[in-house]
Amino acid sequence: MTASLLALAMAYVFLLFLVLLAIFRSEIGPGLKLMLASLCLGFYLWHYNSLHDYLGWPAANGIPENFELISSIVVEPNLKSDDAGAVYLWIRDLDGEQPVPRSFRLPYQKLLHQQVDDTMRRQQQGERFVGKPRAGGSANTTEIEFESIQRDIKSLKSSAEQEGG
Numbered sequence: 001m002t003a004s005l006l007a008l009a010m011a012y013v014f015l016l017f018l019v020l021l022a023i024f025r026s027e028i029g030p031g032l033k034l035m036l037a038s039l040c041l042g043f044y045l046w047h048y049n050s051l052h053d054y055l056g057w058p059a060a061n062g063i064p065e066n067f068e069l070i071s072s073i074v075v076e077p078n079l080k081s082d083d084a085g086a087v088y089l090w091i092r093d094l095d096g097e098q099p100v101p102r103s104f105r106l107p108y109q110k111l112l113h114q115q116v117d118d119t120m121r122r123q124q125q126g127e128r129f130v131g132k133p134r135a136g137g138s139a140n141t142t143e144i145e146f147e148s149i150q151r152d153i154k155s156l157k158s159s160a161e162q163e164g165g
Contacts, residue, residue: 059103063091067131068130068131069090069130071120087107116144127148
């Protein structure tokens, strides 16, 4: 954890400590004290879980409508360890304000696995790809359409040299 995130977490813990101290030192009823303490605990857990987004953990939802695929990793399901598997995409939101890449975690699906593998194989040959979630996908499936946008400069140069010479 970076120092700034640790400082943020510690500041939040300190503020929660002060709020809980004020609650238990006050003369409000025990039911209200319990409710406020539970609310403080809930806010702390929510805060702790939201720190994962800042630490670079893959987002589990909210894949952009228009993105450039940078890389991917597929983890196949493992019945022995009860792991459902996942498809991790490292993408850059083309409609977003920041051009910084972000990691996303999609549930494992065999069709998505094949599609991503094929796209990555073609990407290693010099193509670049943009993608978008496919319209009409059901709630428990993630379908993505990939489209090639550019060939590698080397292949463009060799094509131009063949045409010219």
